[in-house]
Amino acid sequence: MKKITLLSLTVIFIASCKIKVDKNTDHKNFATNYVDPFIGTGGHGHTYPGATVPFGMLQVSPDNGISSWDWCSGYHYSDSIVSGFSHLHLSGTGIGDLADILFMPTNKKLDLTAKAASRDFLPYKSKYNHVNEKATPGSYQVFLEDPKINVELTSTQRTAYHKYTYNNNDVQSVVVDLGFAINWDKELKTSIKIEDANTISGYRYSTGWAKNQKVFFVAKFSKPITESIITADKKVVSGKSAEGENTALQLFFDSKNSKELRVKVALSSVSVENAKGNLDAESQSFEKTKADATLEWNKALSKITVETPIDSLKTIFYTALYHAQVAPVTYSDKNGQFRREDDKIITAKDYTAYSTLSLWDTFRAENPLLTILEPTKVSDLVNSMLAYYETKKILPVWTLYANETNTMTGYHSIPVIVDAYMKGIKGFDAEKAFEAMKATMMQDERGLNFYKKYGYIPYNLLDESVTITLEYAYDDWCVAQMAKALGKTADYEFFSKRAKAYEYLFDAKSGFMRGKSEDGKSWNEPFDPKHSNHREHTDYTEGNAWQHSWFVPHNVDNFISLHGGNDIFTKRLEQLFTESSEITGNNVSADISGLIGQYAHGNEPSHHIAYMFNHAKQPWRTQYWVRHILDTQYNTTANGLSGNEDCGQMSAWYVFSSMGLYPMNPASGEYEIGSPIFEKSTLNLPNGKTFVIEAENVSKQNFYIQSATLNGKAFNKTAISHQEMLNGGVLHFVMGAQPNKNWGLN
Numbered sequence: 143m144k145k146i147t148l149l150s151l152t153v154i155f156i157a158s159c160k161i162k163v164d165k166n167t168d169h170k171n172f173a174t175n176y177v178d179p180f181i182g183t184g185g186h187g188h189t190y191p192g193a194t195v196p197f198g199m200l201q202v203s204p205d206n207g208i209s210s211w212d213w214c215s216g217y218h219y220s221d222s223i224v225s226g227f228s229h230l231h232l233s234g235t236g237i238g239d240l241a242d243i244l245f246m247p248t249n250k251k252l253d254l255t256a257k258a259a260s261r262d263f264l265p266y267k268s269k270y271n272h273v274n275e276k277a278t279p280g281s282y283q284v285f286l287e288d289p290k291i292n293v294e295l296t297s298t299q300r301t302a303y304h305k306y307t308y309n310n311n312d313v314q315s316v317v318v319d320l321g322f323a324i325n326w327d328k329e330l331k332t333s334i335k336i337e338d339a340n341t342i343s344g345y346r347y348s349t350g351w352a353k354n355q356k357v358f359f360v361a362k363f364s365k366p367i368t369e370s371i372i373t374a375d376k377k378v379v380s381g382k383s384a385e386g387e388n389t390a391l392q393l394f395f396d397s398k399n400s401k402e403l404r405v406k407v408a409l410s411s412v413s414v415e416n417a418k419g420n421l422d423a424e425s426q427s428f429e430k431t432k433a434d435a436t437l438e439w440n441k442a443l444s445k446i447t448v449e450t451p452i453d454s455l456k457t458i459f460y461t462a463l464y465h466a467q468v469a470p471v472t473y474s475d476k477n478g479q480f481r482r483e484d485d486k487i488i489t490a491k492d493y494t495a496y497s498t499l500s501l502w503d504t505f506r507a508e509n510p511l512l513t514i515l516e517p518t519k520v521s522d523l524v525n526s527m528l529a530y531y532e533t534k535k536i537l538p539v540w541t542l543y544a545n546e547t548n549t550m551t552g553y554h555s556i557p558v559i560v561d562a563y564m565k566g567i568k569g570f571d572a573e574k575a576f577e578a579m580k581a582t583m584m585q586d587e588r589g590l591n592f593y594k595k596y597g598y599i600p601y602n603l604l605d606e607s608v609t610i611t612l613e614y615a616y617d618d619w620c621v622a623q624m625a626k627a628l629g630k631t632a633d634y635e636f637f638s639k640r641a642k643a644y645e646y647l648f649d650a651k652s653g654f655m656r657g658k659s660e661d662g663k664s665w666n667e668p669f670d671p672k673h674s675n676h677r678e679h680t681d682y683t684e685g686n687a688w689q690h691s692w693f694v695p696h697n698v699d700n701f702i703s704l705h706g707g708n709d710i711f712t713k714r715l716e717q718l719f720t721e722s723s724e725i726t727g728n729n730v731s732a733d734i735s736g737l738i739g740q741y742a743h744g745n746e747p748s749h750h751i752a753y754m755f756n757h758a759k760q761p762w763r764t765q766y767w768v769r770h771i772l773d774t775q776y777n778t779t780a781n782g783l784s785g786n787e788d789c790g791q792m793s794a795w796y797v798f799s800s801m802g803l804y805p806m807n808p809a810s811g812e813y814e815i816g817s818p819i820f821e822k823s824t825l826n827l828p829n830g831k832t833f834v835i836e837a838e839n840v841s842k843q844n845f846y847i848q849s850a851t852l853n854g855k856a857f858n859k860t861a862i863s864h865q866e867m868l869n870g871g872v873l874h875f876v877m878g879a880q881p882n883k884n885w886g887l888n
Contacts, residue, residue: 173443174436176453176460179277182234182787184219184780186735186744189465189787190231191217191277193295193302195435196442197496197519199420199472200409201231202295202302204270204284205241207261209324211732214238216324219780224284225267226322227295229302229409230357232542233468234787235500236733237549238325239351239542243359243409246317247306249289254317254373254390266317279443279464280435296432299472300420304405305428314395314403318342318361321388326350334391335383339366343414344389352545354483357409360417362424364404369394404428411473411481411543419476442467445515446797449822457778459800459820462793466511469789470523473497473544483545484533493522493569495529499541501558502550503746503788509558510805511794513565513864517828520562521569527555528570531578536585551606551683552613553582557809560620564627564811565864576628579621583614583637590614598646601657601666601681608647608655609683609747612693615643619696620809644694648704653714655691657681672724672740676731684733686725688718688740689747695807698757708758715754719767736775736784738767743775744785749795753806753814756860761815762846762881764860768799768816769845801825801835802875803862812861815886817845818875831870837877844877847885860886 182189192203205216207225212218214235216228226246232239252265261267267288274285282295290312294305308314320332327350334344343360370393372379374386384391395403406426410416422431448459474480474495479487496519501509512520530538530546537556540549556579563572583590589604593614599607619641625633647655649665657666671687674680682690692715694701705711723737735744742748752771755763775784776796783792798804802818818837825833850857853871862873 172440173447173460173463174279174440176456177279177439177443177464178457178461178778179279179282179464180219180780181458181461181778181782182465182780183215183217185783186212186732186785187781187783187787188212188214188232188234188236189783190215190233192227192231192282193280193297193435194468195280195297195299195438196467197470197472198297199300200229200297200302201233201468201471202227202229202297202304202407203231203282205244205322205324207264207267207324209238211236211238214325216241219272222269222271223261223267224270224286225261225264226317226319227293227304228322229359229407232498233465233789234783234792235789236786237351237547239327241322241324241327242346242348242355242357243407244319244322245304245361245405245407246319247286247289247291247293247308247403248315248317248392249291249308249312250315251313251371252317252392254319254371254392255376255378257376266319278436279439281432294428296428296435298422298426298431298435300408300476301422302407303428303431304407306403306405308397308401308403310401311397314365314397316363316393316403316405317390318393319390320344320346321390323348329388331385331387332389333383333385334372334389336367336370336391340364342391342393343417345414351547351549352542354485354545355543356411356481358412358414358417359407359409360414360421361405361407362421363393363395364402365395365400367393368396410475412475412479412487416475416477416479439464442515445826446801447824447826448801448820450820454778455800455819458776458782458796461782462776462796465787465793466508466790466797467515469498469500470496471498473526481544482529482533488529490525490529493525494519495526496523497526497541497544498789499523499527499538499555500789500791501538501540501554502552503791504794505554505557505808506746506749506791507794507798507805507808508790510561510808511797513562513567514825514827514867517565517567518569520567524559524562524570524575527559528574528578535581536587537578537582548588551610553617554613556582556617557620560624561809561811563624564809572628576624576630579624580633583617583621593643596660596662597640598643598658600660602659605678605680606683607657608681608687609685609690609693611643611647612655612690615641616693616696618643623809641696644701645704650704650706653691653705653710654687656687670726672726674725674727674730674734676729678729683747684731684745685742685747686734686740688721689734689742689745692718692751692754693747695750696810698754702758708760712755712758712760712763715751715758716763718751733785738770738774742785743771746788746791749791750804750806753804753816756814756886759887761860761886762883764814765817765846765881768804769819772796772799772817772819802837803835811864813864813867815847815860815862817847818877825867827868827870829868831868833867833870834872836872836874838875840875840877843879846878846881848876848878848882849885850875858886858888
């Protein structure tokens with residue numbers, strides 16, 4: 143895509159100019175130069191290009207105004223219409239929600255009383271062109287062609303900054319539409335109020351994926367309001383405030399003296415008063431905020447540095463590292479308060495509460511990556527999950543704005559907690575965490591009643607039985623590891639036994655995990671391993687038997703034995719990548735994307751599979767397929783992700799794998815060795831040490847490991863522990879064009 147390439151060059155040039163202003167002359171270390179937030183905004187990536195800071199509360203970004211799967215983030219690169227700029231967005235999910243508190247500048251008086259069945263009828267929408275659009279970490283800019291207004295956005299952790307530049311002598315006006323809703327979101331009750339000459343406030347209650355979402359806001363303008371028009375449920379009302387299901391207002395400002403109008407917006411889940419507390423001080427300027435956001439991102443991105451002569455690889459890597467740090471998002475206010483799903487207001491003491499926990503996706507690599515990048519935030523995440531546990535006495539599945547969405551299978555808050563504890567991240571109550579994990583896996587919701595009764599979930603009693611059983615088995619293994627660490631022997635033995643539930647569903651004849659009936663003998667027939675039926679009358683979640691039959695990351699050696707040994711296992715594993723990519727069925731899951739044979743990199747259940755060759759004494763096949771995935775499933779265009787980004791998981795896979803590592807078993811404290819793509823990767827660890835991964839002679843052809851040393855001593859293993867990394871040092875690989883079939887077998 144020529145336009146996005148030109149855009150990237152422009153972004154790099156602008157960032158370079160900023161470096162000079164900030165007296166940062168080391169251009170190589172300015173990692174933000176290589177980030178392109180438009181990667182993933184096309185195809186099925188579902189990312190947004192707007193402004194945020196690492197793990198920030200706000201994501202101020204453009205909304206096209208279309209309700210469709212590929213517009214789950216509010217924006218898709220194929221579009222050319224913008225409906226406005228709202229303050230909450232999801233990064234790469236498969237379900238659309240948020241897009242709350244929409245602002246849109248305009249240059250004429252509009253009729254806000256007309257009902258808009260679609261964006262085509264929105265009076266304030268505008269055309270735009272990617273040529274006049276820029277995005278860098280922490281900032282976004284677009285020129286609105288219809289009103290001829292330039293929009294610039296940036297953000298701090300809890301305050302969004304807007305800067306609108308109008309034509310000379312044009313009407314300066316802003317629309318705020320609290321009724322704007324896309325995808326699953328629907329407004330229930332809204333309120334808007336003009337507080338003084340420069341300030342408005344209000345709230346928006348909505349339902350959707352998050353059933354009880356309450357957003358309070360305050361906005362301060364750089365100029366006094368000269369005129370206002372307020373509507374409630376599409377009728378103009380008098381006075382300075384309005385309340386209804388759908389409220390909106392249009393504000394006007396004096397165009398003399400300055401073409402610029404600036405707005406600061408802060409949100410809260412608790413109250414308008416808390417939103418005011420979240421609002422940055424008056425003295426903070428747009429330009430200073432934008433520069434600070436860039437520096438904050440540069441600091442976050444510099445925790446890992448990579449060296450390669452290929453700039454496109456740097457762009458993919460640093461954009462991936464960027465996407466891996468936009469979620470989870472800050473949820474608690476400056477005073478620590480936040481709203482729970484049950485409407486109770488609680489205070490996060492000595493931690494920051496986070497939400498947007500896409501745990502089915504992120505437990506695999508995103509959360510393990512955060513144990514390296516942000517261990518303090520990991521303990522905050524655990525405390526956030528434990529605060530949720532207090533609501534229902536069950537750990538969260540997928541929380542959005544502190545609401546349980548119950549989206550996807552398993553309880554993968556459990557491996558996140560265990561991974562943190564086993565890596566020495568202790569900033570939470572371990573006994574309470576174990577209590578929460580045990581209580582979660584011993585309750586009866588979401589098929590656990592069947593799992594406890596039969597040892598697996600019978601296909602005739604619950605859809606997606608195979609996937610759910612395999613994931614519960616893994617969660618059980620994680621509980622067992624925590625029990626062992628805490629000296630709870632009986633619990634360790636109980637959950638270790640249950641963690642073998644996968645054995646019930648393994649069909650040795652076919653090599654697949656299959657649905658089994660409650661009689662313990664009968665398989666679900668007829669059986670087609672390529673068949674997909676999205677989320678209904680199926681044994682597999684968003685996939686088929688080919689993709690879901692490999693999820694035994696906690697006991698790969700036993701899994702290989704079930705197959706009949708290394709030869710049979712590797713033959714079947716190889717076939718996964720070489721089988722035809724046909725997916726059968728009349729309701730195929732759109733999540734099955736990024737196909738290499740039947741391997742589907744565009745969805746998370748496949749992400750660990752290529753690393754399983756390591757356990758079957760064929761690490762060179764791991765090296766081959768990992769490099770193939772790196773080369774084919776990521777690029778520098780808007781279509782640069784082969785599936786939903788899913789709050790950092792798709793990107794975290796690249797961050798790890800491109801360095802030559804991957805947490806195949808996310809709670810094991812070990813990283814499998816793959817095939818490093820960079821000459822040198824340096825992890826600047828939180829303890830002040832560095833861990834360096836070097837790949838001598840690496841190239842497009844030289845992706846096989848010939849030999850390795852760790853701190854100068856021979857290294858002949860296919861995994862390295864988290865603790866070994868924390869100790870610092872140098873892991874040096876010598877790469878070649880032919881496999882060394884003797885390396886890594888010890």
